[in-house]
Amino acid sequence: MKFILATRKSPLALTQTEMVAARIKAAIPGAECELLKVVTTGDQRVEWSLAKQGGKGLFTAELEQALLRGEADVAVHSCKDLPGDNPPGLVVAGFLPREVTHDVLVLREGVSVPATIGTSSPRRQQQIAKLFPQATFTEIRGNVDTRLKKIAAGDADATILAAAGMKRLGITGWPGVVLRPLSFAESVPAVGQGAIALQCRAGDEGKLAAVVDAPTARAVVLERAFQASLGAGCQIAFAAHATRDTLHFFHEKTGIRTLPLRDADFAAPSATAGRILQELGFHG
Ligand SMILES: NCc1[nH]cc(CCC(=O)O)c1CC(=O)O
Numbered sequence: 001m002k003f004i005l006a007t008r009k010s011p012l013a014l015t016q017t018e019m020v021a022a023r024i025k026a027a028i029p030g031a032e033c034e035l036l037k038v039v040t041t042g043d044q045r046v047e048w049s050l051a052k053q054g055g056k057g058l059f060t061a062e063l064e065q066a067l068l069r070g071e072a073d074v075a076v077h078s079c080k081d082l083p084g085d086n087p088p089g090l091v092v093a094g095f096l097p098r099e100v101t102h103d104v105l106v107l108r109e110g111v112s113v114p115a116t117i118g119t120s121s122p123r124r125q126q127q128i129a130k131l132f133p134q135a136t137f138t139e140i141r142g143n144v145d146t147r148l149k150k151i152a153a154g155d156a157d158a159t160i161l162a163a164a165g166m167k168r169l170g171i172t173g174w175p176g177v178v179l180r181p182l183s184f185a186e187s188v189p190a191v192g193q194g195a196i197a198l199q200c201r202a203g204d205e206g207k208l209a210a211v212v213d214a215p216t217a218r219a220v221v222l223e224r225a226f227q228a229s230l231g232a233g234c235q236i237a238f239a240a241h242a243t244r245d246t247l248h249f250f251h252e253k254t255g256i257r258t259l260p261l262r263d264a265d266f267a268a269p270s271a272t273a274g275r276i277l278q279e280l281g282f283h284g
Pocket residue numbers: 078079080081160161162163164165192193194195196
């Protein structure tokens with residue numbers, strides 16, 4: 001069986017797609033993989049402000065089109081970047097085993113209280129503002145290494161990155177910056193953070209059954225149910241992160257909340273999201 005994998009061209013995306021290819025080859029005897037490198041709108045329009053243009057599908061739509069045109073069999077996405085709804089004819093077959101999920105505060109060496117923080121994510125801005133109430137926010141864009149270089153160079157005093165991306169790239173430190181992991185009590189990770197999603201044409205998901213990871217799907221499907229229920233794009237300050245037994249939740253209306261989760265909660269994701277949101281005071 002041969003799989004053509006549609007991927008973005010960034011160093012992180014290529015690393016992630018190589019991980020998918022390795023897992024397909026390990027799980028399916030005789031399987032072969034080929035990469036189709038696609039430029040997405042988000043890659044092309046580096047001058048676009050993610051805050052102003054909105055991010056929905058910016059890094060994923062062109063990969064989906066490659067699937068729909070039959071040019072690729074699997075689209076490899078950072079789950080975090082993938083909108084909640086699939087275009088007609090496509091499904092998310094599942095996820096690779098999740099990487100570490102926390103955020104990391106990246107500080108320029110010598111700075112302990114940043115005056116400027118480079119992030120356009122309302123989720124990150126509002127959570128980190130609790131730690132640094134005086135900070136102002138700027139936007140920095142680019143690949144992981146570009147962002148680290150910009151902090152070392154002084155474009156901003158700090159930024160926030162997902163630990164997963166740095167870990168996959170093998171980055172454990174960077175000259176001129178200090179990395180400080182953020183706990184879930186300081187920064188609740190984005191829905192799907194640290195997970196790699198495998199999307200395919202409806203009907204093909206069975207071919208990937210041996211490749212995908214059930215515990216990751218259990219958590220991520222519940223997180224995505226909160227997103228769907230709130231109708232939240234990435235422009236709203238909201239986060240939901242499920243571990244085996246705990247929900248870490250953030251919303252601009254509630255702040256960070258921590259709730260217990262039981263196995264039965266994971267079995268009925270939308271009912272669980274509806275119930276918990278109601279308990280937290282969200283209506284309709
Ligand atoms: N929005 C960009 C993006 N999409 C996924 C990751 C990190 C890797 C992951 O969460 O799997 C990143 C970079 C970042 O937030 O630092």
